Amino acid sequence: MRDRRATTGDAAAAVSFLVDKSAKVFIAGHRIMVGSAVHRKLDSLGSTWRVFFAAELPRYVILAVANIGGVHAGSTAPAEYLTENLRITVNVVDAARRCGSARNLLVLASSTIYPADVPQPTPESPYHIN
Numbered sequence: 001m002r003d004r005r006a007t008t009g010d011a012a013a014a015v016s017f018l019v020d021k022s023a024k025v026f027i028a029g030h031r032i033m034v035g036s037a038v039h040r041k042l043d044s045l046g047s048t049w050r051v052f053f054a055a056e057l058p059r060y061v062i063l064a065v066a067n068i069g070g071v072h073a074g075s076t077a078p079a080e081y082l083t084e085n086l087r088i089t090v091n092v093v094d095a096a097r098r099c100g101s102a103r104n105l106l107v108l109a110s111s112t113i114y115p116a117d118v119p120q121p122t123p124e125s126p127y128h129i130n
Helices: 011-015 033-044 070-076 078-099
Strands: 025-028 060-063 104-107
Touching (some): 025 078
16 A cells, blocks of 8 residues: 555545545445545546455555544543544454555545644645655
């Protein structure tokens, strides 16, 4: 899988790398806000998508799901909050790796990944790792 870093803003624009509209796509979290926006964008592009790894062998994997408890969850139970979100991510990444067909993995995250004391609006460039 190649590493692609998407920008925030329009979440659906993050799937612009999907040039093969017939490619199979797995969207974890397609029924929640960010995932559903990606799902709608893919549908509008005429892309076909499936939700089962093993049977469908997706070429693209989009992780748009997490336990989003905001600042409160992160400050009241930080270890549990981090552990649950890491498990979700590790499980999806591992499934993508095991299926062997995934060429791209896109992980979408909420604004709660940034520290509370960063400048607003938060610039993205310092957080990108190439």
